[in-house]
Amino acid sequence: MSSINQSRRRLFNRKKNDAVRPPWVKLSIEFTDECTRCNKCISACETQIIVKGDGGFPEVDFKIDECTFCQECANACPENLFEDTDTTPWQVKAKIQDSCMAYQGIWCQSCKDSCDSRAISFTLAVGKAPLPQIDTEACTGCGACVAPCPSGAIIIRTA
Structure with a gap:
């Protein structure tokens, strides 16, 4: 099978919700239908974690850094893609x-x-390394825990 056919197959088989979009993106819209890929949110991101993802659409890469919730991505966007920044930024949480x-x-x-x-x-246990636990109520989904993890064991996903 040619590599082009394999690439197409991966594109159409990938999970629709794999990408983490910038904070405050409206849940009521189909992001890829509304986003014009102008890259203004990418340029505005103070920690440079918003990158071009599949199809050139912006997505967050927590392996680079964390989201500081600076709101610059929402402020820079000329489209009506973002909620009011007084609301919860997103419904993503860390998972180990x-x-x-x-x-x-x-x-x-x-x-x-x-x-x-x-x-x-971390929960202490006799004769074992302490095991991590995430309080999903306290987790903001900022991704600060992702880049420092030496084994790449932490992902940020929709809760």
Whole structure:
């Protein structure tokens, strides 16, 4: 099978909600139908975590840095894509995967150290590395825990 056919197959088989859109994007719209891909939100992002994703549409890459909720992406957008910035920025939360070093018996708390909202805690256990737990009520979805994770075990997904 040609690589073009494989690329097309991946495009059409990918999950629709894989991409994390910028904060405050309206949930009531189909983002890819409304966004003109002007890249103004990408240029405005103070931590440069908004990047061109599939099809050139903006998406957030937490492997680069965290979202500071500066609102510059929403302010820069000429389209009517964003909610009022007084509302909750998005419905995404951190999730720790099985590749977490603590699950392998290695003591690591880099995610906890980087979490300003204190949404990540560790449960002590005798003879084992402490295991992480995320308080989803406290998690803002800022992604500050993603880049520091040495095993890449933290993802930010729709709650």
